[in-house]
Amino acid sequence: MRSTLRHAFAALLITLILGANLFAAAPAGSAYSGHPKLVVIVVIDQFRGDYLDRYRDEFREDGFRMFLDHGAVFSNCDYNYANTRTAPGHATLLTGAYSNGHGIIANEWYDPDRKTSKGALEPGAVTSVWDANTKFVGTTDKGEGAASPHNLRASTLGDELKLATQGKSRVFAISLKDRAAILPGGFSANGAFWIEKNSGAWITSDYYEAQLPGWVQDFNGSKRKDKYWDVQWKDAAGHVLGTTASKKKDGKPTAFYDAVGSTPFANDYEFEFARDLITQEKLGAGPATDLLVISLSANDILGHQAGPDSPEMHAMALALDAQISGFFGFLGQQIGLANVWVALSADHGVAPVPSVAKELRIPAAGFDSEKLKDKINALLSAKLAAGKTTAFLKSLDYPTAWLDDRAFTTLHLKEADAEHAVGEALVQIGMQGYFTKSQLAAGAVPNDETGIRYLHSYSPLGGWYVLGVPAPYTIGGTSGTDHASPYHYDRHVPMAFYGLAFRTGVYRTQAEPVDLAVTLASLLGINAPSHAVGRVLTEALASSNASNPANVSHGEHP
Numbered sequence: 253m254r255s256t257l258r259h260a261f262a263a264l265l266i267t268l269i270l271g272a273n274l275f276a277a278a279p280a281g282s283a284y285s286g287h288p289k290l291v292v293i294v295v296i297d298q299f300r301g302d303y304l305d306r307y308r309d310e311f312r313e314d315g316f317r318m319f320l321d322h323g324a325v326f327s328n329c330d331y332n333y334a335n336t337r338t339a340p341g342h343a344t345l346l347t348g349a350y351s352n353g354h355g356i357i358a359n360e361w362y363d364p365d366r367k368t369s370k371g372a373l374e375p376g377a378v379t380s381v382w383d384a385n386t387k388f389v390g391t392t393d394k395g396e397g398a399a400s401p402h403n404l405r406a407s408t409l410g411d412e413l414k415l416a417t418q419g420k421s422r423v424f425a426i427s428l429k430d431r432a433a434i435l436p437g438g439f440s441a442n443g444a445f446w447i448e449k450n451s452g453a454w455i456t457s458d459y460y461e462a463q464l465p466g467w468v469q470d471f472n473g474s475k476r477k478d479k480y481w482d483v484q485w486k487d488a489a490g491h492v493l494g495t496t497a498s499k500k501k502d503g504k505p506t507a508f509y510d511a512v513g514s515t516p517f518a519n520d521y522e523f524e525f526a527r528d529l530i531t532q533e534k535l536g537a538g539p540a541t542d543l544l545v546i547s548l549s550a551n552d553i554l555g556h557q558a559g560p561d562s563p564e565m566h567a568m569a570l571a572l573d574a575q576i577s578g579f580f581g582f583l584g585q586q587i588g589l590a591n592v593w594v595a596l597s598a599d600h601g602v603a604p605v606p607s608v609a610k611e612l613r614i615p616a617a618g619f620d621s622e623k624l625k626d627k628i629n630a631l632l633s634a635k636l637a638a639g640k641t642t643a644f645l646k647s648l649d650y651p652t653a654w655l656d657d658r659a660f661t662t663l664h665l666k667e668a669d670a671e672h673a674v675g676e677a678l679v680q681i682g683m684q685g686y687f688t689k690s691q692l693a694a695g696a697v698p699n700d701e702t703g704i705r706y707l708h709s710y711s712p713l714g715g716w717y718v719l720g721v722p723a724p725y726t727i728g729g730t731s732g733t734d735h736a737s738p739y740h741y742d743r744h745v746p747m748a749f750y751g752l753a754f755r756t757g758v759y760r761t762q763a764e765p766v767d768l769a770v771t772l773a774s775l776l777g778i779n780a781p782s783h784a785v786g787r788v789l790t791e792a793l794a795s796s797n798a799s800n801p802a803n804v805s806h807g808e809h810p
Contacts, residue, residue: 281541282776283417284540286539289542290593291542292543292546292583293595293596294596295345295432295548296548296597296598296746297553297598298598298601299551299601300602304325307566310570311570312577314577314581315572315573315574315575315576316576318750319594319596319749322750322756323594323749324749324755324792325746325748326748326789327746327758327759328760328763329745329747330762331742331743333351333708333743334705334706334708334737335719336735336736337359337600338431338600339431340354340709342431342436343406345597345599345768347407347409347781347783348409348767348785349406349784350766350785352710352711353406354405355406355712356435356711357709357710357714357717358380360379361378361717362375362646362647362654362715363375363377364715366384369385380431381430383402383457384396384397385400386398386399386400386457386458387458389456390453391455393448399430399457400459401459403713406782408435408439409772409773410543411439412782415778421542423437423542424442424445425544426546427522427546427547428522428547429446433547442460444456445468449507450509452521467528467529467533477521481508482495482496482498483496491563493563494514494564496512496515498511515550518549519571519572520575527579527582530544530582530586536591536592541776547599555733556602559602559604559605559608559732580594589751593750593775594751595748595749595750596750600742601744602733603616603725604725606727614725617726617727619727619729624650624681625648625653628645628678628681629641629645631677631680632645635673642659644656649736650728650729650736651678651737652718652736653674653717655715655717657670667689668688668691671691671716672688674688675687675688682723683723684721684722686721687719689716692719721738722736722737747768749771752794753793754792759792763789764786767786767788769781769786771789
């Protein structure tokens with residue numbers, strides 16, 4: 253079987269070699285005429301920019317090395333903002349804008365104006381995609397509201413593709429996480445699917461459809477997820493790295509998201525669903541270019557627990573390499589690789605586990621966010637409330653503080669003054685600095701790289717807040733690790749392209765994730781997303797007449 257697949261793959265590569273010579277003199281493509289037939293964007297949640305080089309020698313020829321050896325790879329790709337979280341990252345990649353453009357500042361925030369579907373005002377925490385006026389589809393969850401992209405303040409690549417082709421293009425996005433499917437899909441996606449955390453069933457919201465498509469119902473009904481329960485995850489040497497036990501030690505059921513989500517089996521599950529989606533929705537078979545965004549969540553779920561330098565993360569990367577290989581093979585057989593463009597990136601990086609960093613004498617620390625919040629409340633109570641214990645903070649999602657505006661207005665403090673007081677308290681507990689929402693709204697930041705990164709992190713959503721500047725290698729947790737800092741290890745991600753439109757090579761020029769949507773839009777002949785600030789990566793385009801920059805190493809053309 254393996255030999256057959258390799259022969260098929262070799263034949264496909266020969267086709268690409270022949271096609272590449274013709275393509276160099278031809279226009280890059282046109283979404284209007286279905287060239288390419290399908291664009292696939294793979295976003296690996298928490299896949300740091302150094303992983304591709306770190307494990308390169310262990311990757312197979314037809315996995316990640318399809319990008320490394322036959323694609324265009326930007327090795328110096330960094331987010332130019334500070335709020336390196338999942339929701340902002342996914343929104344940034346597909347809008348070509350930062351939070352000050354697309355409006356998504358965090359995974360969740362405190363909303364003092366939160367309204368229920370019945371119009372009642374209930375201030376509280378909301379997720380980046382929570383929508384009181386929607387309902388879940390595919391689950392019996394009867395909670396107040398489900399999810400939609402209504403918080404987005406910018407269009408996405410998919411939205412512009414749909415507009416340009418008068419809806420002929422088909423756009424879908426999938427992930428284990430709702431935010432990682434909904435935000436990349438944008439407003440006009442034909443569908444966004446994520447899993448119900450306990451059961452693992454694929455669900456959506458009535459923002460997209462009143463009921464699950466028949467093929468998704470069949471997928472869930474066939475219980476394909478069951479094969480991932482109660483199995484051991486082993487590395488290549490046979491060492492057990494994890495297990496997907498369906499029950500906890502106390503006999504209570506384990507959530508699919510927690511048990512399977514932290515293993516490579518979760519990526520198998522997502523790719524299995526993606527194959528069905530492509531087949532059943534006939535992606536790549538229409539009159540215009542289609543788009544599919546696949547966000548792989550397993551790296552992030554495991555990464556928070558084990559850290560970037562663990563044997564588990566090493567094994568996860570090698571397993572994903574094999575899964576990428578299998579998916580490339582599927583695309584070749586189903587659509588033909590000459591008819592597909594594939595882009596690869598990540599929503600953020602991650603810090604080393606503090607204990608690992610400290611072993612190398614690098615100053616690092618993990619803090620209990622709840623204890624820090626209590627300490628800040630105590631400092632503010634002593635200063636503002638004559639020592640009377642007051643909950644001035646609703647939450648501290650290290651290093652971001654979400655304020656309870658009512659606690660401050662009771663003391664007749666305005667927003668700017670309240671945020672300044674919280675910022676000073678953050679410095680007292682060890683932060684290196686802070687930026688308030690009021691300050692960012694006014695653009696009152698230093699004209700340097702740090703100031704610009706925090707300005708890019710601003711959003712008018714989220715009530716009153718303060719963005720703390722943490723010390724390097726510090727996280728808001730006492731176990732595992734995290735991301736959410738302005739430092740290179742959290743901002744550095746891979747960005748790579750594969751397809752006939754791209755000139756093979758490793759590009760050392762500076763790039764940003766905002767460039768991905770802009771580059772693809774330009775190649776497709778459509779408008780860039782509404783708030784996009786990225787640049788077209790002309791140095792990596794096969795049809796570009798630009799001279800090759802000196803800091804590019806070229807590989808063999810596919």
